[in-house]
Amino acid sequence: MMIHDYLRTLVSFVFVLGVLVTIHELGHYLAARWRGVHVEVFSLGFGPALFKWRDRTGTEWRVCPVPLGGYVRPHGFEDPEDATEEQKAAWIPGRTFHDKSVGSRAIVILAGPVFNFLLAFVLFTLLFATAGEPHVRDEVASVQSGSAAAVAGVQQGDVITRVGARDVHGVEDILGEVTGRAGVQTTVTVRRQGQDMVLPVTIGSVSDSAGAPAHGQLGVTFAVDGGKPQSLPQAVVSGAKATWNTTVRTLAGVWQILSGQHSAKEMGGPLKIAQLSGQVAQYGFASLLSFMALLSVNLGLINLFPVPLLDGGRLVFYAIEAIRGRPVSKRVQEISFQAGFAVLAGLFLFSTFNDLSGFGLFRWIASLAG
Numbered sequence: 001m002m003i004h005d006y007l008r009t010l011v012s013f014v015f016v017l018g019v020l021v022t023i024h025e026l027g028h029y030l031a032a033r034w035r036g037v038h039v040e041v042f043s044l045g046f047g048p049a050l051f052k053w054r055d056r057t058g059t060e061w062r063v064c065p066v067p068l069g070g071y072v073r074p075h076g077f078e079d080p081e082d083a084t085e086e087q088k089a090a091w092i093p094g095r096t097f098h099d100k101s102v103g104s105r106a107i108v109i110l111a112g113p114v115f116n117f118l119l120a121f122v123l124f125t126l127l128f129a130t131a132g133e134p135h136v137r138d139e140v141a142s143v144q145s146g147s148a149a150a151v152a153g154v155q156q157g158d159v160i161t162r163v164g165a166r167d168v169h170g171v172e173d174i175l176g177e178v179t180g181r182a183g184v185q186t187t188v189t190v191r192r193q194g195q196d197m198v199l200p201v202t203i204g205s206v207s208d209s210a211g212a213p214a215h216g217q218l219g220v221t222f223a224v225d226g227g228k229p230q231s232l233p234q235a236v237v238s239g240a241k242a243t244w245n246t247t248v249r250t251l252a253g254v255w256q257i258l259s260g261q262h263s264a265k266e267m268g269g270p271l272k273i274a275q276l277s278g279q280v281a282q283y284g285f286a287s288l289l290s291f292m293a294l295l296s297v298n299l300g301l302i303n304l305f306p307v308p309l310l311d312g313g314r315l316v317f318y319a320i321e322a323i324r325g326r327p328v329s330k331r332v333q334e335i336s337f338q339a340g341f342a343v344l345a346g347l348f349l350f351s352t353f354n355d356l357s358g359f360g361l362f363r364w365i366a367s368l369a370g
Contacts, residue, residue: 014067016292018044020116020299021070027115028072028108029059035104038075038095045070074108081330106318109311116300117243123293125232125239131286132227133238138170139223140190147219152201154190154220161196162189171222178203182216246297254301308336 022044032039038058043049045064052062064070076096078087097105127133140158143150154160162168163177164186182205189198203216230238304312313336321327 023119024112025070027111031108031111041073113300113303116296120293120296121243124242125235128238129235137223141223142221144219148204149218149220152199158190178216
C-alpha cells in the first residue's frame, strides 16, 4: 500500500468516526439542554485535550487525540450518595442530571442513538436527492468462470426465480438462501427467454480469511440500474425506507451470529472500519456518505443494546426505576457496570483480533518464527 493510500485511510477513518461520534454526542448535549441540565464537558475523542474552549453557557468543548469515541458530561451526573462534599457544593440547583425525572434522564440518554438514526436518514435522503437510488435487479449480469453457477449452466441474462424449493424475489433472497449453504447440492431455477429451466448446482464454498468459516457463493453478479436524482419528497420516503431496511438487516446479521448461522469471526472492529473507510473513499464522496449512513445505523443499534455502560443499559435501569418507583440498588448497578465493562472490553479485543487475523498479521509473525 502506498503512502497516499495510508493517508486516505487515516483521513477517511477520522472523518467517518468523527462525524458519527459528534452527531451521537450532540444528541445527548441538545437533549440535556432541552431538559434543563447543564453540560459540563463535550469531548470529541479521548485522552488529554489537544485544544479546548468554554462557551457562554459554561460548557467546556474538547478535541482529544484518540478518535475512538467521545462523551458528554452532564452536570451532577454522579449520584448524590457517591458525590463528595466539594462536588455537592458546586451543584447548580435545578440544573443537575440526577435531580431530573426518570423520563427526562431517559430522554437525554436515548437522544444519542436517535441522532445516529436521524443522521443515517439525512445522509440517505441527501444521496437519493442528488445521485438517485441504484436498483440491483435479479437478472444475471455476468458469470464468473469456473464458479458454481458456470458449472451449472447459468448464463448472462438469466433471472433466478428459485433456489432449491424456495421461491426468491430479488437479490437479497438469493443471497440469503445461498450464503449459509456452502457445498450443498441443490437446484436453481432460472427464467431464460420466457422459459423456466431447473439447473442442478453445488453451491460454491468461499472463505474470506484463514480460519474463517466458509460461506456459500454462486459466482454471479447482478445487473444494476443507475439511479436518477429524486424529488425531495420522494427522497425523504426513500431515505426513511433505506434507514429502516438497514436497521432490519443489521439486526438480522446480529441474530445470525448469536444463533450460529454466521461465525463471530466475521465481526469487525476499529481496524476493519478504518480499512473499509479508505477503500470506500476511493470510489468517491457519495460512496463514503453511504458507508457512513450504514455505520451510523450500526452505532445507534449497538448503543441501544441492553448492556450496562451503553445507553441501552442505562435505559433498562430507568425503565425498572419507572416501574418500581425507586432506582435500582447501587450494588446491582455496580455489578452490572463491571460485567458490562468486561463484555465490551472482550468484544473490543475479540473484534481487533479478528481484524489483525484478517490482515494476515499472525500468519506473517508465524512465517518469521519459522
